[in-house]
Amino acid sequence: MPPTYRVPTAAIDPDVTKTWLRRALPLVRAHRTLLFSSLSLSFVGLLLQVQIPNALRIGIDRAVTARTASLWNFVWWIAALAVATGIVNYLARRYLLRTAYEIEYDLRNIIFTHLARMPFGFYDRVQSGELMSRSSSDIRAVQMYLAFGPSILVQCSIAVLAFGLMLSINPLLAVVAMATMPVIGFLGVSMRKAIFPVSWLIQSRLAGVATVVDENINGVRVVKAFAAEGRQLRTLAEAADRVRWAYVADARIRSRWSPVLENLPRLSLALVLLCGGWMVIDGHATVGEIVAFNSYVLMLQPPFRMLGMMIMMGQRAAASANRIYEILDTPSEVVDPPEPLDPVLTGAVRFADVVFRYPNGTLALDGLDLEIRPGETVALVGRTGSGKSTVARLLARFYDPESGTVRVDGHDVRDLRLSTLRDQVGIVPDEAFLFSVPIRDNIAYGRPDAPLAEVVAAAVAAGADEFVDDLPDGYDTVVGERGYTLSGGQRQRIAIARALLVNPPVLVLDDATSAIDVVVEQRIHGALRELMRGRTTLIVAHRLSTISLAERVVLLDAGRVVAEGTHAHLLATEPRYVEVLAEGLREVPDDAPEEVRT
Ligand code: ADP
Numbered sequence: 001m002p003p004t005y006r007v008p009t010a011a012i013d014p015d016v017t018k019t020w021l022r023r024a025l026p027l028v029r030a031h032r033t034l035l036f037s038s039l040s041l042s043f044v045g046l047l048l049q050v051q052i053p054n055a056l057r058i059g060i061d062r063a064v065t066a067r068t069a070s071l072w073n074f075v076w077w078i079a080a081l082a083v084a085t086g087i088v089n090y091l092a093r094r095y096l097l098r099t100a101y102e103i104e105y106d107l108r109n110i111i112f113t114h115l116a117r118m119p120f121g122f123y124d125r126v127q128s129g130e131l132m133s134r135s136s137s138d139i140r141a142v143q144m145y146l147a148f149g150p151s152i153l154v155q156c157s158i159a160v161l162a163f164g165l166m167l168s169i170n171p172l173l174a175v176v177a178m179a180t181m182p183v184i185g186f187l188g189v190s191m192r193k194a195i196f197p198v199s200w201l202i203q204s205r206l207a208g209v210a211t212v213v214d215e216n217i218n219g220v221r222v223v224k225a226f227a228a229e230g231r232q233l234r235t236l237a238e239a240a241d242r243v244r245w246a247y248v249a250d251a252r253i254r255s256r257w258s259p260v261l262e263n264l265p266r267l268s269l270a271l272v273l274l275c276g277g278w279m280v281i282d283g284h285a286t287v288g289e290i291v292a293f294n295s296y297v298l299m300l301q302p303p304f305r306m307l308g309m310m311i312m313m314g315q316r317a318a319a320s321a322n323r324i325y326e327i328l329d330t331p332s333e334v335v336d337p338p339e340p341l342d343p344v345l346t347g348a349v350r351f352a353d354v355v356f357r358y359p360n361g362t363l364a365l366d367g368l369d370l371e372i373r374p375g376e377t378v379a380l381v382g383r384t385g386s387g388k389s390t391v392a393r394l395l396a397r398f399y400d401p402e403s404g405t406v407r408v409d410g411h412d413v414r415d416l417r418l419s420t421l422r423d424q425v426g427i428v429p430d431e432a433f434l435f436s437v438p439i440r441d442n443i444a445y446g447r448p449d450a451p452l453a454e455v456v457a458a459a460v461a462a463g464a465d466e467f468v469d470d471l472p473d474g475y476d477t478v479v480g481e482r483g484y485t486l487s488g489g490q491r492q493r494i495a496i497a498r499a500l501l502v503n504p505p506v507l508v509l510d511d512a513t514s515a516i517d518v519v520v521e522q523r524i525h526g527a528l529r530e531l532m533r534g535r536t537t538l539i540v541a542h543r544l545s546t547i548s549l550a551e552r553v554v555l556l557d558a559g560r561v562v563a564e565g566t567h568a569h570l571l572a573t574e575p576r577y578v579e580v581l582a583e584g585l586r587e588v589p590d591d592a593p594e595e596v597r598t
Contacts, residue, residue, distance in 0.1 A: 008109045010026040011110060012026070012324075012328055021318075024142065028103065028146050030102075031102045031103060034095055034098055034099045034102065035095075039150055039151060042089065042096070043157070044092075045088040046158045046161060048084050048085040049085050049158070050158065050161050050162050050165055050296075051081050052082065053292040053295035054169070055078050055081060056074075056078065056291055056292055059074030059077075059078070096151050097147075099147045100143050107142060108139055111139070111327060111328065114328050119399065121358070125359055125360075138321075138323050139324070141316045141321075142317050144313055145310075145317035149310055156307060163178055165296075166178070172279070172284075173290075176268075176271050176272055177293045177297050179271060183264060184261060185307050187260060187264070188304060188305045188307055188309070191261065191308055192312040193312075195253050196312050196315055199312070202246045205242045205243045208242065208243075209236070209239045212236045213236065261305060265297055269297055269298075272293045276289060276290035334399070334400055334418070335418075336418055337415055337417075340415070340416060340417035340420070341416050342420045343411060345505045347372075347408070349372040349506065349538070350372075350407040351368050351370040351404070351405075352404050353367050353403070354369075354403070355401060356390060356399060356559075366387075367560050368387070368391065368556075370561055372538065375536060376536055376551055376552065377536075377537040377552075378537070378551070378552045378553070378554055379540075379547045379553045379554070380538060381547065381554065381556070381577065382557055383580055383583065386556040386557050387558070389430075392510045392540060395425055395508060395538070396425045397413045397414070397422075400414060408424075408425070423504065424504050426499040426502050426504035426508065428499045428507070428510065431491075432491040432494060432495030434480035434494060435480050436478060437478060437479075438476045438477060438478055439459075439468055439471070439476070442480070444501060446499075447501055447502055456475070458497040458498075459497045461524075461530065461531065462496035462527060462531075463493050464496075464497050489517055489520065493516065493520075500531055506536045507536070509540065509541075511542065514543075521543075521546070522545065544581065550567070552566060553577070555574065562576060563577060
């Protein structure tokens with residue numbers, strides 16, 4: 001069963017002239033009930049909480065000093081307030097965290113949906129590591145601010161409440177108690193401002209360490225092959241040292257500000273005792289008031305400190321949001337046309353005067369003309385960089401040409417629904433990517449509901465069956481990044497099986513047998529021929545053995561067709577073909593070991 005998921009109901013406002021926060025508001029609005037419940041509950045919690053010092057005051061004045069009331073009444077009262085505050089705060093926190101994670105979920109889905117629609121040109125430009133970090137830490141930063149920001153504001157409202165209560169009890173003492181609060185607020189904001197650049201530095205330097213570690217792990221074979229562990233270690237140590245420096249700078253700033261921030265309220269306590277004490281002696285205040293004001297002073301301090309935190313969170317969220325918007329604002333150039341066609345293709349392929357440039361400006365196809373009849377098998381041959389893979393990519397519309405057209409069955413590929421086109425144009429790439437799932441699911445990637453018997457049949461035809469059977473769990477063996485490592489040739493056979501199972505009318509083998517042992521390739525030639533029968537096949541080939549599968553050979557050079565014909569004809573008449581073949585044979589020795597793991 002395909003996994004079901006909740007599609008986010010909101011989206012980021014596409015109006016780029018708005019501030020980041022206003023653009024993100026629809027996300028917050030989508031969860032307003034939850035957020036509003038949380039905020040109201042936390043407000044109720046505060047209302048309850050500020051009653052406690054007041055109850056303490058009345059209790060001390062009436063039950064302890066004047067002895068006109070029972071002490072127990074006040075004890076129960078305060079205990080009940082404490083329990084109620086606890087319960088309300090628990091609920092408020094639960095709802096707040098839920099809001100935060102709902103927003104995070106939406107944002108993650110919005111970004112991923114957009115990324116999935118991005119054209120290949122986008123992936124040529126961005127680094128995957130950078131994308132990963134954007135989709136985790138940036139989402140977290142924005143989510144934190146959107147959900148926790150309002151909550152901190154509510155927390156700060158306690159100051160107003162408490163100040164109001166204090167004013168009603170003893171105006172003069174209230175002013176004394178509040179005297180240091182603006183200073184705390186100011187210092188809190190200043191500290192965060194000082195820390196902010198350093199915390200950015202820490203983030204980016206941590207990302208630097210992650211990159212080095214990532215390269216060490218992914219490139220471990222190269223590192224070991226060149227015995228470069230020492231050099232790598234030095235690179236890592238340097239990156240780690242940069243992180244250490246930033247952390248120490250951060251600690252230095254914190255240790256300078258924190259003691260002041262923490263001890264200022266104690267100064268307030270002394271002031272309250274001094275002024276309150278005098279007032280009590282003069283009969284203008286009660287002991288209960290001093291005790292209550294002490295509690296208020298301590299209660300008021302956290303919100304003022306949080307104000308500084310909120311400003312920092314806001315700065316970070318703004319930067320993160322802008323990075324996220326950068327992705328979301330990149331339009332997808334390759335999109336479905338307004339009225340997409342869904343024909344069943346027979347596989348007549350035609351490239352007409354196609355010019356194509358990669359996003360970095362490389363001219364890859366320079367007026368390419370190519371026609372392939374339905375059911376024909378054509379081999380594309382040419383030097384590295386002559387544009388062979390690019391032809392395959394344009395056929396599946398991974399990119400759109402700069403000029404000229406790519407047609408299938410007479411339809412410009414831009415007029416077809418993308419999914420219709422890609423369902424019917426199967427590509428087996430040279431580097432087969434395997435997901436960390438069982439082999440059978442890897443083979444059935446294009447048809448997740450295919451019965452096992454068909455999966456096995458596809459594997460047999462691709463010559464994958466023989467090694468799959470030897471794996472510890474057969475078709476249930478988990479392969480890929482976090483599973484069993486397969487050799488390059490084995491991966492390619494899985495990829496061929498994957499394409500076979502989908503059974504598309506147009507098939508592109510992009511150097512898809514390059515890592516397969518020649519002996520094995522010969523063995524599966526029968527299957528490959530079977531695979532090509534009745535469908536249009538384009539083979540990007542280096543080896544003579546692979547070329548022999550094709551009825552016609554097309555020679556590419558610098559992005560255009562320079563000769564075509566049968567292998568024998570080209571061999572006899574085209575010196576450039578002979579040259580390319582000779583080079584190709586040197587480049588990819590036929591006895592290349594299959595164990596070269598990718
Ligand atoms: P072939 O498959 O014949 O080796 P390609 O089609 O891969 O050739 O490449 C054609 C040209 O386009 C080469 O100059 C290559 O460097 C360039 N190229 C290929 N892929 C990209 C890419 N993703 N971004 C930029 N340039 C590319």
